[in-house]
Amino acid sequence: MKIFKFGGASVKDAAGVRNVYEVLQKVGFEEVLLVVSAMGKTTNALEEVIKHYFDKSPQLNAAVQEVKKYHNQILIDLFEEEGHEVFFEVNEHFADFEYFLRSNKSPNYSFVYDQIVSFGELISTTIVSHYMSYRGIQSQWLDVRNYVKTDNNYRDANVDWDKTQKAITKIAKKKQLFVTQGFLGSDENGFTTTLGREGSDYTAAIFAYCLNAESVTIWKDVPGVMNADPRYFENANLLNQISYREAIELAFYGASVIHPKTLQPLQRKEIPLFVKSFINPLLAGTSVSKGEDLEPKLPCFIVKKGQILLSLSSIDFSFIMEENISEIFALLHKFKLKVSLIQNSAISFSVCVEDKYANFSELVKILSKKFKVTYNENVALYTVRHFDDNAMKTIEKDKAVLVRQMSRETLQVVVKE
């Protein structure tokens, strides 16, 4: 079995869905499991719905209609007859979605979030699966929530590998094309959970691991993994080969082309990961596998924007020692702030963090009781793997550097933008 993952950008409109069909025609679709994300920026649009829902805002209805309109347009573009079953099925999903909004009583933000955002993937896969059949490629739609089993840590659920393995084994012997949702799972009570934003790559890896798949291919709007994000760096070059270890490092530092959790399960079973262009599917792209660390060996640039540089110092000039540091980390963990850099001196301690869940001000309130707290919001963290003098100059040119850190292979700089 091969696992293919098509992300939001690849199915952002009707042309994108047609292109998925073209890609399958070109590269083959026997014994393939397609993992598909929500279309385009649907997850962001659903986050807007959630915001209006909790704010009890009058804009709620307009936000819901927006999501409906977007998908209906794609349906109309793809399917000529309006009587096609897909219209009915997509309407059913929207009916469930609106029913949830009317009837939900839970005040738990993360729970509600997962129940709502999941409709993006349920609808996109319904459309993609029907469209493949419409063009003559028969496929079976799977509700991923029956396969990927998790705990109830909504918005960032942890996979229960034993249960997931058991469930996925059931489809192992079937030789056909499957279409399923990325990003989603379900908890013990059957409620929908999600694996964290951009988590569909991880779903592909979960299936690959449990099915002992031959390979995973993630289809992207770029030629493969490059030595820098081409959105921010001119002259980015394609990397042909990356080892698992190097890819884990790149993803960890924020190369958003691969979700960081994706690589460990693949590395454990040495399943190769290909990152390829959905525009030119026959090109080789990047292979992440056992073997050379990086080919060609180039400095790799990673930028993470919207970070916060938080600095703590002791109020009475006492040292910041193990016990303070462990307390600070326990709080960072509790408030789900992801740490991307650490620096400390005798009486001060700085971390660069990402506030994914809007908890930062709460944390500052607590820390201020014990420490002198200062912070810079909206800073950028640049990481260069395999840096040289030239790479260092490029990064720091015309920027106000707040922190610089260097190890043998990695340079990190926090700058004011």
Ligand code: ADP
């Ligand atoms: P998906 O549609 O699968 O969600 P993403 O938008 O998450 O795709 O990932 C593709 C994007 O990742 C590219 O458009 C590119 O801007 C960005 N990207 C970041 N770092 C890299 C890199 N090192 N190489 C290639 N693309 C990168």
Ligand code: ASP
């Ligand atoms: N649709 C989800 C998101 O936008 C998951 C994914 O695309 O990987 O975060």
Ligand code: MG
């Ligand atoms: Mg994505």
